Amino acid sequence: EAQVTQNPRYLITVTGKKLTVTCSQNMNHEYMSWYRQDPGLGLRQIYYSMNVEATDKGDVPEGYKVSRKEKRNFPLILESPSPNQTSLYFCASIPSGTGGEAFFGQGTRLTVV
Amino acid sequence: GENVEQHPSTLSVQEGDSAVIKCTYSDSASNYFPWYKQELGKGPQLIIDIRSNVGEKKDQRIAVTLNKTAKHFSLHITETQPEDSAVYFCAASASGNTPLVFGKGTRLSVIA
Numbered sequence: 001e002a003q004v005t006q007n008p009r010y011l012i013t014v015t016g017k018k019l020t021v022t023c024s025q026n027m028n029h030e031y032m033s034w035y036r037q038d039p040g041l042g043l044r045q046i047y048y049s050m051n052v053e054a055t056d057k058g059d060v061p062e063g064y065k066v067s068r069k070e071k072r073n074f075p076l077i078l079e080s081p082s083p084n085q086t087s088l089y090f091c092a093s094i095p096s097g098t099g100g101e102a103f104f105g106q107g108t109r110l111t112v113v
Numbered sequence: 114g115e116n117v118e119q120h121p122s123t124l125s126v127q128e129g130d131s132a133v134i135k136c137t138y139s140d141s142a143s144n145y146f147p148w149y150k151q152e153l154g155k156g157p158q159l160i161i162d163i164r165s166n167v168g169e170k171k172d173q174r175i176a177v178t179l180n181k182t183a184k185h186f187s188l189h190i191t192e193t194q195p196e197d198s199a200v201y202f203c204a205a206s207a208s209g210n211t212p213l214v215f216g217k218g219t220r221l222s223v224i225a
Contacts, residue, residue, distance in 0.1 A: 004156075033212065033213070035215075040122075040217065041217060042119075042202065042215050042216060042217035042218045043157070043202060043215040043218075044215075045212055045213075045214070048212050058212060090156050090157070092156075094213070100145075101147070101159045101162070102147070102149075102157075102159065102204075102213060104149075104156030104157050104158070105156055106154075106155060106156055107154075107155070107156050
């Protein structure tokens with residue numbers, strides 16, 4: 001089954017404690033992206049990756065890091081989480097950057113206290 | 114960069130009526146316009162998309178129209194049903210590896 005898998009689904013952490021949210025896709029897609037969803041603000045792109053070893057900042061990259069060492073994985077790293085990073089996070093993959101259906105993961109609800 | 118505006122932010126309709134959600138975009142190079150539906154507790158899922166060489170596309174009760182001159186596109190849902198209640202997002206992107214930019218979403222409620 002074609003899917004994007006995020007883990008964990010729910011996470012409560014404390015300010016400053018480094019965390020990683022994993023994302024994996026099994027469709028051999030080139031393009032992967034991270035979004036955060038906040039009430040009234042819709043889906044805002046954090047980082048995206050056109051292919052292995054190619055990452056770029058989205059609209060709200062501050063406080064986040066990503067890596068793309070393999071095509072299927074695109075982890076999101078919060079080196080020092082802060083309460084303003086409390087949000088619902090989605091990973092998505094697209095066959096290529098030239099337009100096509102984006103497949104989203106189930107989401108990770110992060111709370112930073 | 115691309116900016117996508119979506120209206121309305123909330124929409125309530127009676128079951129059986131039609132619903133229309135409108136989006137405008139700023140980048141004339143954008144040529145791909147998908148619509149996503151997000152149900153409670155789930156990630157967004159593609160419901161219909163349109164490319165700039167087409168003015169209208171239909172799939173059963175849903176349709177999308179595109180006006181490239183005015184830089185706006187719309188989602189039309191006819192004969193709405195309670196299961197159409199969800200948050201709907203429009204998006205736009207240009208070819209050549211540019212990011213998909215989303216509107217802020219419309220919460221549609223279909224009242225039985």
